[in-house]
Amino acid sequence: MTIHRLRPRQRPVGRGRPPALDGAPLAPESAVEKVPFAVTRISPEARRAAQEVLASGWVTTGHETELFESEFAAYVEAEHAIAVSSCTAALELALRALRLPPDATVLVPAVTFCGAAHAVLHAGLRPVLVDIDPRTATPTPATVAEAVRSCGRPQAMMVLHYAGAPAPVAALAEAARLPLARVVEDAAHALGTSVGDLPVGSLSRATCFSFYATKNLPIGEGGMVTTDDAELAAGIRRARLHGMSADAWRRMLPGGRWRYTVEEAGLKANMTDVQAAIGRAQLQHFEEWQRRRHALAARYDKALAVVPGIEPLDVPAPGRHARHLYVVRVLAEYGTGRDELVEALAARGIGTSVHFIPLHHLPHFQRTALTPPDGLPGAELLFPQLLSLPLHPFLSEAAVDRVCGELARLTPDRPTGPHAHPSRPTRPRTAMARPYGEGR
Ligand SMILES: Cc1ncc(COP(=O)(O)O)c(C=O)c1O
Numbered sequence: 001m002t003i004h005r006l007r008p009r010q011r012p013v014g015r016g017r018p019p020a021l022d023g024a025p026l027a028p029e030s031a032v033e034k035v036p037f038a039v040t041r042i043s044p045e046a047r048r049a050a051q052e053v054l055a056s057g058w059v060t061t062g063h064e065t066e067l068f069e070s071e072f073a074a075y076v077e078a079e080h081a082i083a084v085s086s087c088t089a090a091l092e093l094a095l096r097a098l099r100l101p102p103d104a105t106v107l108v109p110a111v112t113f114c115g116a117a118h119a120v121l122h123a124g125l126r127p128v129l130v131d132i133d134p135r136t137a138t139p140t141p142a143t144v145a146e147a148v149r150s151c152g153r154p155q156a157m158m159v160l161h162y163a164g165a166p167a168p169v170a171a172l173a174e175a176a177r178l179p180l181a182r183v184v185e186d187a188a189h190a191l192g193t194s195v196g197d198l199p200v201g202s203l204s205r206a207t208c209f210s211f212y213a214t215k216n217l218p219i220g221e222g223g224m225v226t227t228d229d230a231e232l233a234a235g236i237r238r239a240r241l242h243g244m245s246a247d248a249w250r251r252m253l254p255g256g257r258w259r260y261t262v263e264e265a266g267l268k269a270n271m272t273d274v275q276a277a278i279g280r281a282q283l284q285h286f287e288e289w290q291r292r293r294h295a296l297a298a299r300y301d302k303a304l305a306v307v308p309g310i311e312p313l314d315v316p317a318p319g320r321h322a323r324h325l326y327v328v329r330v331l332a333e334y335g336t337g338r339d340e341l342v343e344a345l346a347a348r349g350i351g352t353s354v355h356f357i358p359l360h361h362l363p364h365f366q367r368t369a370l371t372p373p374d375g376l377p378g379a380e381l382l383f384p385q386l387l388s389l390p391l392h393p394f395l396s397e398a399a400v401d402r403v404c405g406e407l408a409r410l411t412p413d414r415p416t417g418p419h420a421h422p423s424r425p426t427r428p429r430t431a432m433a434r435p436y437g438e439g440r
Contacts, residue, residue: 037351076201080233087210091119161190164322309334
């Protein structure tokens, strides 16, 4: 099994290990059971499928890509799917396809990945940062209305399903006084999310997915736009490949013609058949992987309920969560700050991450994005508390218990509940040497 493992944060050379927060001696680094933040597994079927494409003589966008598009569209119940090189490219293509005037304003959550805001800028548009509710890390109708009041009526809006949690797409659009036709969803975390009963994929004009190495459907790199609008789909299909009226695959098919036209600017953002073959095979495992994510998230919920000051995020809208990330807030009552906790967990071999540094903390967006004059108090409050814990389908129950045990132990106010003492590895160390290997 091919494994791409994101290592827990490496400590800078020469700084030594931090002392244990509770004064307890740390185990030697080599003896620590590592819990990587994320693990990418490319299934044996996916590797075989990629090899078949590599041997076929056609490796770029072609038949496999078309099959992946139709299977993906069916999965998210959308009429059309266009496979592209990344979610960032998907967002840019979807925004360009709205055909807004240059510099038109687009609402973007203040707490999102920088790629989402880059897509707005590369589409020739202006991001307007919207504050979030610190309980959900997501904009609310009230924060959207505030952004509109203070920065003017926007021309479009990007809605993020943060961590895979369903966002109230229609209510947010209404607060922005925008039709759903002017909403583009950032579903980088949200394959498997439903808002109410409706799968994310056709709730707005265009929905953009990511197949980055750590996402719920990992290919390595890749993205998809889904939409119910045939004209929009055709435009994005052309724009993903230089704006050409026919791609090489179409021109080479029997009866195909060598001539094409280019009527407007396009990107080079197509998906290859190698990626598509991996994606199709990975899709066969998706439900099983989602079940695993849900079970592990439920285990975290239960174990962390007895750790004061570690608070999982609330879900902003009814529906199904895709459980892409398991995000908690490290509140003041925990007694140890988020940054210190990240270091302490890393010293114990536990990888974590922070999603995301608010955009207005990044110099490029300070210069290029509009921010409400009263600032973004929700994002300011949340950012120093945000912490993403390891979550992926190949995480063991023992690893979740160990993370929760360490979290219980690292607070100066130790609870008296089941996590008062660090959990011990439940398997012998030799079995941990290849914790995610094929032999398991
Ligand atoms: C919220 C969000 N939007 C967009 C992206 C961009 O995805 P990609 O890496 O496929 O371009 C990411 C990637 O991490 C993300 O987390």
